[in-house]
Amino acid sequence: MKSPSVSVILPTYNESANIVKLIQAVTVNIPAGWEYQIIVVDDNSPDNTLDVVSNTFAGDSRIETILRTEDRGFAKSIRTGIEHASGDRIVVMDSDLTHDPVEISKLLHVSDIYDFVSGSRFCAGGSMVDTSHYLLSMFYNWSLRLLIHTQVQDNLGGYYCARREMLLDLPMDEIFFGYGDYYFRLLHFIQKKGASIVEVPALYLPREEGKSKSNWGKMFISYSVAGIKLKWRIRQLEL
Numbered sequence: 001m002k003s004p005s006v007s008v009i010l011p012t013y014n015e016s017a018n019i020v021k022l023i024q025a026v027t028v029n030i031p032a033g034w035e036y037q038i039i040v041v042d043d044n045s046p047d048n049t050l051d052v053v054s055n056t057f058a059g060d061s062r063i064e065t066i067l068r069t070e071d072r073g074f075a076k077s078i079r080t081g082i083e084h085a086s087g088d089r090i091v092v093m094d095s096d097l098t099h100d101p102v103e104i105s106k107l108l109h110v111s112d113i114y115d116f117v118s119g120s121r122f123c124a125g126g127s128m129v130d131t132s133h134y135l136l137s138m139f140y141n142w143s144l145r146l147l148i149h150t151q152v153q154d155n156l157g158g159y160y161c162a163r164r165e166m167l168l169d170l171p172m173d174e175i176f177f178g179y180g181d182y183y184f185r186l187l188h189f190i191q192k193k194g195a196s197i198v199e200v201p202a203l204y205l206p207r208e209e210g211k212s213k214s215n216w217g218k219m220f221i222s223y224s225v226a227g228i229k230l231k232w233r234i235r236q237l238e239l
């Protein structure tokens, strides 16, 4: 019988100080019996993240790199990774070690039953080490849920496992643009499709090395605009 397989997508921008530790941690957390592929999708990081990966894991064909130089961006990188992937399941996670690879086996296990499994900070047992970030995100998630009526509590987490075929069948152009806002568009279109979604608790850790590219003020505005645009789009599609 064919072994189950997973592709882990790691979008990177200037993560040379985190990426090796992350790939090693992902590798040890893939359950026995699973085939895997780790795809680092990099937007031409000036800190040479991709060279660090290629040099450290040279000769290991399970670790793949994709260099993007055009039409760059976080959500578009994730789309590139998904379209390149060959595993039956896809895991997407940030590359700064905020998403703990220790959750991978749980995500994979639950994805035997559900089409989409979201590692959530806000369901029972989920949390975030950075309390102010946690509270702000929680407030923001309430507002988002009021606006777009997603069925999950964490609409901005971005740590998930899904069936590849289900993801590829989504309207990708409607979803994969922008930054973390792509995640609530993804959840909306999965929900609309009638696929099964479940949240499992996850603890989000502080970024280990380097700096976040997010700016709270800008993010607040751009995510709010993205939420309103999605609401508008939902109305158009329902007409």
Ligand SMILES: Nc1nc2c(ncn2[C@@H]2O[C@H](COP(=O)(O)OP(=O)(O)O)[C@@H](O)[C@H]2O)c(=O)[nH]1
Residues within 6 Å of the ligand: 011, 012, 013, 014, 015, 041, 042, 043, 072, 073, 074, 077, 093, 094, 095, 096, 098, 180, 207, 211, 212, 213, 214
């Ligand atoms: N490929 C790609 N990855 C990005 C880009 N911006 C951020 N990332 C990666 O996306 C993840 C989340 O970014 P981060 O700066 O930590 O944002 P935060 O978690 O919202 O504070 C990290 O793995 C980054 O390296 C981008 O433009 N392109």
Ligand SMILES: [Mg+2]
Residues within 6 Å of the ligand: 094, 096, 098, 207, 212
């Ligand atoms: Mg981060």
